[in-house]
Structure formats: C-alpha cells, structure tokens
Amino acid sequence: MEISQAIEKAKENNQIAFNFLLDKFWNDVYGFLLKRTENENDAEDITIEAFSRAFDKISSFDSKYKFKTWLITIAKNLHVDFLRKKKISVSGDKRNHDGHHANQIIDESPSPEDILITEQNLAKLLRDIKKLKPHYQEVINLRYFQELSYQEISNELHEPMSNVKVKLLRAKKLLAEIIQKKK
Secondary structure, three states: OOOHHHHHHHOOOOHHHHHHHHHHHHHHHHHHHHHHHOOOOHHHHHHHHHHHHHOOOHHHHOOOOHHHHHHHHHHHHHHHHHHHHHHHHOOOOOOOOOOOOOOOOOOOOOOHHHHHHHHHHHHHHHHHHHHHHHHHHHHHHHHHHHOOOOOHHHHHHHOOOHHHHHHHHHHHHHHHHHHHHOO
16 A cells, blocks of 8 residues: 555545554654653653544645655644643643544454454463553553443543544554564
8 A cells, every 4th residue: 555545545534544554654753752752651652642633634634745744743743742741740630632522533343453352362362461561551451351432441541532542553553463473
C-alpha cells in the first residue's frame, strides 16, 4: 500500500490503512519526540496523542503536503502544549477536553491481532502481556479481560477515546510481535 492510498482509505475509516500509517510513521514521530523530551514515557504518550489527533482529523489533511511533516507538526504542537501544562502543573485533572467526543477511528470488529490474542493459551498470553509496558498491560487488561468498551476504558483512564484506541492498537501490535517471535 502506498502512503497516499493509505491516507485516502484512512479518510474512509479503514482500519488497515490506520495500521499501515501507524507502522510506517511511528518510529519517525516517536524518535522526533524522544529527542525533544529525552524521556521514553513522555515521548510515547505524546506520540500516541499525536496519532490519535491525526487520525481524528485525517479528513482535514491536505495532500499538497507530506504526511510525515503533518504528523511531526502535530507532535511538535502537542509537545509545546505538554511543556506548558508541565510548567503550569495544575492540580486535579490535567486534561480538559470540553466534552469533545472523538470520532471513531478504528472499527470494532476483531482484527487479526485480536484473533491471535484470543486464540493463545491464557497462561502463555499472561506471561507475554507482562513483557509490555504497564500502561499497555492496563489497556489490554481493561479491554480483553474486564471486557470494557472503548468508552468505559476512556472513562476509567480519564483519556479521550481516540487515545485509548491508538494505545490499544499499539499494545496489540507489540503483543503480536512478542508472540510471533516465540514461534
């Protein structure tokens, strides 16, 4: 799949296109943010939010520009916002989303990763899940073991639904890689 083709399909809410774009540009955006933040967790959180924002607003992407540049610009702006929030360090809930409801960016039908996850032996799967970072373990636990909806996970984690979806997508990909390495 070409990038321009993936963008067009993503504008139609195609999950495979979102996966392709996430895989294609994750390292670029994460690397950019890691240099700026010098903190893996902050870089990962902002990268997730950047993809979430980009996927939420993909219909506004202008093909005159490079997609990578657009993503990096979103990431840079989120990093600036992150620094402002960190500097202010307001007590209480740090995220104010004015009741904004995220557009659905990923369909909820089982993906190949979902099927792979559900077919694994539970004991082996739990050991593999323990290899993920804690925030990925948490989102996998909430979705697949507690069987919460995206909205319920969003409420539980106090994060926008689009962030939850991107975080879950990333967690499933990392878990699938761990499982595939063992075969």
